[in-house]
Amino acid sequence: MKRLPILMILLIGLLVFAGCSSDDNDTNNALEYTLTVNVADSSGAVEGATVTIDGTTATTDANGIAQVVLTDGNYTVEVSATGYETVTEAVVIDGDGSSKDITLTESTDGGSTDNSTNLITNGDFETELGSEWETWSDAGAVSLAIGNGELVADVTATGGNTYDPKLFQSGITLVDGTDYILRFDARADVARDIVVNIGEQLDADPWFNDIGGNHIKSLNTEMQTYTVEFTADMSVATTGDLIFELGTGEATKFYIDNVSLKEVQAQKPAEYMLTTTVRDSSDSVIEGATVTVDGIDSTTDANGVATFTLSDGTYTVDVSASGYETTSQSLTINGADNSLDFSLTTATSTGTTDGTVTLDGEDWTIWSEGRTTATVESGAVELDVNEVGDAFWKTQFYKEGITVPGAGRYLVTFEAKSNVPRDIRLEVAPTGAAVSPGQFDFRLTDTMQTYQASFEFSGLTTAPLYKLNFCLGAISDASLASTVTIDNVKVTSGTALSTSSLTVNLTDGTAALEGATVSIKQTNTATPLTTDALGNAVFNLENRQYTVEANLAGYQKASKTIVLSGDTTINLTLEEIQATTDPVYLYATDGIPSGAIDLVGSLDTWGTGTTQNLSYADDTDYNPCISIQYGSGWGNVLAYNEIEAGSLAGYDTMKLKVKTSDYPMILVQLTGADTPEFPYDLTTSDSNYTIIDLGNGWKELTIDLARYGDLSGVTQLAIHNNSADQTAGMEILLTDIYFESAQ
Structure with missing residues (x-):
């Protein structure tokens, strides 16, 4: 066996020690990996969506991509975007980078609750439980606690109804007809269904008023986000309760967090600037032109410019200016500011008669x-x-x-x-x-x-x-x-115009007339006055034009038109009425009687399309007579427009013969009288007039003229049909129209 040199042994030991040190360091500093989240809707990538993971947020780019750096572990990815339902999904990071595809669906109510107030108290369970969350049970049993920032509802027994037991929060203020969205996170130790109810709990029959319906939610053992959307029906209820019904299923622990109930608020669409510039045919700007877009008017400034703030859409832009032809253009706003130029042409007109x-x-x-x-x-x-x-x-x-x-x-x-x-x-x-x-x-x-x-x-x-x-x-x-x-x-x-005094002095040509009535036309703010012993009546009037009228029993009415611009005195002379006994005729079948006065003039009709026949010969009793047939428009009227003022002064009776099956009443108007018109029922008499039946539909109407007051200013007579319901062809016959005096 060969021996290793001492130096080599030491070197090997040093390397082993270094390797052990490196392993310990990797254990204390976990490796990080990139999670790529791809966010899209049914038509493509969604830019600007918010991706939230474990407290870290990122925003998707133009390709719908957001990236978050994470270590190994289990995470919940929440994606939200304006106009879309919020999506929550689970993701696992396990020793490698990963990607997650999220598909958003448009909010069914077209709105968002991001900025609205949460109507739920302590829905994030960041504070200790108080009286805001309550429970109820009969055969069931439930207890509440907070653990890891979540509400833990420990159901140890369930009854035979979904609401036994139940968890609820009461006294929630809801508005009838308003859209709301409820969101909450939930899981259970055993996967099972619960019922979420929005209503009003009562202490007596009927025990419950429905507000937003009941909704079955299937919980599993992993935390998920659930939503409930509803329109509040407060037609019977006064306040709302949010109820989690935890009964009928298997007894287990429920974990609930992030409970929010918010009003759905309409999203304001993105807006862009429209700049309009208005010029004339010589390219000079037009100040004061009216530019109208979508019912909104704006006036061009000294540079001929008017601006609008508009959302995406197609609009018609109308431009008008005094002295120019009106013009318009169509415009589509599509995600950007825009501008329009208008050139107006001088208006021409061929004239309009009606x-x-x-x-x-x-x-x-x-x-x-x-x-x-x-x-x-x-x-x-x-x-x-x-x-x-x-x-x-x-x-x-x-x-x-x-x-x-x-x-x-x-x-x-x-x-x-x-x-x-x-x-x-x-x-x-x-x-x-x-x-x-x-x-x-x-x-x-x-x-x-x-x-x-x-x-x-x-x-x-x-x-x-x-x-x-x-x-x-x-x-x-x-x-x-x-x-x-x-x-x-x-x-x-505004306020009233400046005023001046107007003094009206009345005489009979030689002496002042006391007790005469002086009236100011074209105003009902000046009460008629009576002249004093000097024949004066004094008014305080706005500076403008008026007609002054004066009358006194036994005298012909007098009038004068003035333009008041300062303190003024005018003089009027009233002429005494000379007594007369000769009747005054407008029309007679047998001609004007000898000795009678013939008011020579023209008879007219005011009704549009109305026809008049002054020699109607088809009546067997009075031939000829006047026939008036209604056409259309304003009315069926016989008018005599050329009575000279004073001609009827001193007369006390008016008579006429009338025949009609279409009109039960007629109206006789004496323009210029104190009280100018009265209706007359052709079927009966009263203290002011008499009706005599002449046979074959003819009636004779005799009118006491005293009810009209002073007749010295009468310049016109009109006989109306006095009917609001008229159809073409309705007819009235008239004859022997005259005035007489009892003197």
């Missing part, structure tokens, strides 16, 4: 039965009034269906001119609201000026609306055929 006119980007309506043509030039509407007609409403330019912002005082402002100085009237006509006042008159000049009036909305009902209506018919003697220009119509909240 229909829709666009002014300042809004639709207005012109109605005139061909009397007026409307065109839009340089952003303003020009109304060429060829004929004023015989009533103030014969030409109307209006916008209706405007929402009343709320009760309070408002200012209406507009700019206007007329090539011939004339009066126009602006009506504020509300639906579902009271307004004071409702009419304003203005005298236009040939220079564009700003006009204002204030009014107040009150008495609002649900969803009140109103209409702005410019009337360009026969308002006064200063209502002439002309071209009227209107622009920049606005209604804003």
Whole structure:
């Protein structure tokens, strides 16, 4: 046997010692391996998902990949992403790198609970158990403890019902109709089912109110995450209970952790900037253009730019500006900012006689039965009034269906001119609201000026609306055929305009008239006044245009139109009414009787499509007579529009013969009287009128005119059918229409 040299022996010993030292070091510093997690949904990789393993988090890249360095062992991988259900799976690291594929499914409610409040108290069991978690059992038995940060429910016996025993938390505030998601981690020493219930436990029959249903969950011996989604039904219940039913199955220990109950909150989609730039045909920017996207309006700034914040989708972008044609473009936002350029062309118009006119980007309506043509030039509407007609409403330019912002005082402002100085009237006509006042008159000049009036909305009902209506018919003697220009119509909240005093002095030409009534038209805020011993009545009014009317028994009514701009005094002279006994006729089958006064003029009908025959010859009793047949539109009316003011003063009775089977009532209107209209039932009489049956359907109506008050200002007579339900062809016959005096 050969001997090894001493030096070699020492060297071998040193190597052995070094090898032993290296093994000990490997034991104290475990080897690390890379776990690669691949996250995808049904269409491909999911970027930005959060991967959590043993307290370490990583975020997936554009390829859906996240990597975490781990030592050997058993781990739980949790993957969450906005808009997806959270997924929890187990993974084992055993001496080598590994990969795990996770497939996410979209959240069925399209929402997330990441930022909402957990409604469960001590659901992570990081604090000692208090009264928040309770148990109940009958034949079963259960005890609670916390171990390793988990709730341990030790079921030593189970009853014959799933809820014997049960673990629960009560007094949870839930909102009816709201979506919630429940999450919890759980395992059991023996794999078995449990029932998760959301409801309200009661101390008496019916014992339980269901809120979110019961849900069977199959537990195994490894910790897994479970979810329950429900919509709370609080129609009967007042508060909610979360219940884990642990009965009927094998008695075992249950381990529960990370219990959360949260409201599902809608996710706000990613948003991107849309920049729109508006120019004219000469490439100059347009400030003040209106850009509309998805119902949202924005106004271009001094650089012609308007911006919007939009999520992905396809949109229509509309652009309008005063004096330019409206245009639009389609745009798709797809994950990035975008921009659109618009070039507007100058608006042209061939004119509209009856229909829709666009002014300042809004639709207005012109109605005139061909009397007026409307065109839009340089952003303003020009109304060429060829004929004023015989009533103030014969030409109307209006916008209706405007929402009343709320009760309070408002200012209406507009700019206007007329090539011939004339009066126009602006009506504020509300639906579902009271307004004071409702009419304003203005005298236009040939220079564009700003006009204002204030009014107040009150008495609002649900969803009140109103209409702005410019009337360009026969308002006064200063209502002439002309071209009227209107622009920049606005209604804003505000205060009353400045005021001035108006003194009205009345005489009979030689002496003051005491006790006369003076009224101010186009306002219902000024109460009529009675003249004093000096014949004066003094008003305090907003500075604008008014019509002043004065009347006194035995005198003809007098009126005057003024424009109030400072303290003013006007003088009115009332003429005494001369007694008359001659009847005044409008129409008679046998002609105007000898000695009677014939009110020569034209008879008209206001109803659209209504036909009038003044020589109707098919009636056997009165031939000829007047026949009015309803067509469509506003109504079935006979109108006499040329009564001279004062012509009916002193008359106390009106008579007419009428025949109709379609209308049980008629309405007689005397425009300019104190009380201008009353209805009359053709089947009966009362203290104000009498009905005589003449046979064959004809009735004679005799009216006591005292109910109308002063007739000296009457300029128009109208006989209406007074029926809301009308169909084409309905007919009314009239004859022998006259006024008489008892003197």
